[in-house]
Amino acid sequence: MKPSKVVFIDGNLERVFNNLSEKDPIKKALKRAIKNIMEDVFIGRNVKKNLIPKKLIQKYNISNLWIYNLPSSWRLLYALTPSNEVEVISVILNWMNHKDYERLFKF
Numbered sequence: 001m002k003p004s005k006v007v008f009i010d011g012n013l014e015r016v017f018n019n020l021s022e023k024d025p026i027k028k029a030l031k032r033a034i035k036n037i038m039e040d041v042f043i044g045r046n047v048k049k050n051l052i053p054k055k056l057i058q059k060y061n062i063s064n065l066w067i068y069n070l071p072s073s074w075r076l077l078y079a080l081t082p083s084n085e086v087e088v089i090s091v092i093l094n095w096m097n098h099k100d101y102e103r104l105f106k107f
Contacts, residue, residue, distance in 0.1 A: 073098035
């Protein structure tokens with residue numbers, strides 16, 4: 001299987017990522033996650049459609065959500081979108097600490 005493409009949902013999120021220090025453990029983990037997602041778009045945990053927070057559906061107009069566990073209980077949220085018949089694009093929506101993740105999903 002050929003590597004898929006990974007993009008950020010918008011330029012602002014990409015700037016936040018790019019502005020993280022190269023020594024920042026979260027940036028290192030995000031880079032590793034992006035590499036892993038490029039190799040296997042299904043590496044994350046798929047969220048059942050009825051459990052996707054409405055806030056995310058409305059904000060990003062998504063119909064699927066994947067969660068990739070990062071170190072120190074951080075989470076990377078991404079969605080899959082077809083770009084054509086042979087390629088799937090993974091779109092990074094956000095990353096957050098466990099407290100914000102719990103708040104989003106209201107555990």
